Amino acid sequence: MKAVWLSANKLGLALLKEAIKTASFELTAIITLREGAKTVTYDGVPTKQWRAFGVQVFEIEELNREVYLIKKLAPELIIMCGWRQILNDEILRLPEKGVIGFHPTLLPFGRGPAPIINSILKGVRESGLTMFYVDAGLDDGDIIAREEFEIGEDDHAGDVYNKVIKAGKKIVNRYLPLIIAGKAPRTAQDATKAVIFEKPKLENNRIELEKESIDEIYTKIKALSRPYKGAYIERNGKKLIFWKAELREGE
Structure with missing residues (x-):
């Protein structure tokens, strides 16, 4: 299966390494944000680290302007991890197997921006990482898997971030092979339980x-x-x- 990896942060880098070890797929390209892009990334990864995977690396400003690029790459699957831009329908329809995303809350709780910051500010204790099928909404696609962890009373953002990476590796290890085989679970989110986080100022x-x-x-x-x-x-x-x-x- 031909896949494109879409990421601009350390979480995406860690999970790509795990994906390559775990699942059998053809990584055809990595798409990341160019230096100076308007989308803010606090935990960005130098381009040379992406190039170390030995595949094409494209540095862009806004994915929704890159329909031609996605059509040219013709991926069967797009895996989006550590990407803060919402994709439009035209992009989402291109890969036959869809777009897979990750969000560091237990969806449908905590949709939206700054999930780690907001979780700590709100005193959330039981949290986790969700793998889901991305659609045009705000983190509201069908859930593939959730991996839970506890946010300790004294945990700082970096501590939670490391727990997210650990949870992500577990999910990738177990569920990416199922996605590639067309056997992954798919559960609609309960919209009545949705909580949307605000963007911090x-x-x-x-x-x-x-x-x-x-x-x-x-x-x-x-x-x-x-x-x-x-x-x-x-x-x-x-x-x-x-x-x-x-x-x-x-x-």
């Missing part, structure tokens, strides 16, 4: 010492830590960014 990264409680500040630091931009305070016109924090009992 960059100005909310600022810590408001006079307004926010200790718990709120702690949660904000955890949620916005690496690979994201970090929570900060301003002093004398300069930003002081906090990458790590812990709560201690007062004496």
Whole structure:
């Protein structure tokens, strides 16, 4: 089966490595974002790491403008992992076996942007990664598999990110061969249980010492830590960014 891998981040890189070890398919190309693309990627991967796979690598700005490229590559399957652009119907209809995506929440909960940030900010404890068939909606396609994990009370964004990668490897190992064989499960999402996350505003990264409680500040630091931009305070016109924090009992 001819497949195109669509990714612009470290999660996609890790799962591509796992996919190559796990399943029998022909990787014909990797499509990633070009440097300077308008779509923000916090955990981007240098192009040379994609080129190390020995296949064609295309650096683009917006996939929906690349219909000709997808038609030329003629993939039977597109695997999208770590891609923040919504695909239009024309792109989605091109691969015979569809487009497979990954989202780091237990869909239908947590559709939409910044799933790791929002999960920590909202105090989510039981989370996970969902593999699903991508359609034109917002993370609302049929579910193939979900792998659960716990977000610990002291987990920072990077800790959760690593759990997402671990969960993704398990899903790829078990379900990608089934997708290629045409035997993967397919379960419609229950729209009545859908929760859509809001896009965080960059100005909310600022810590408001006079307004926010200790718990709120702690949660904000955890949620916005690496690979994201970090929570900060301003002093004398300069930003002081906090990458790590812990709560201690007062004496």
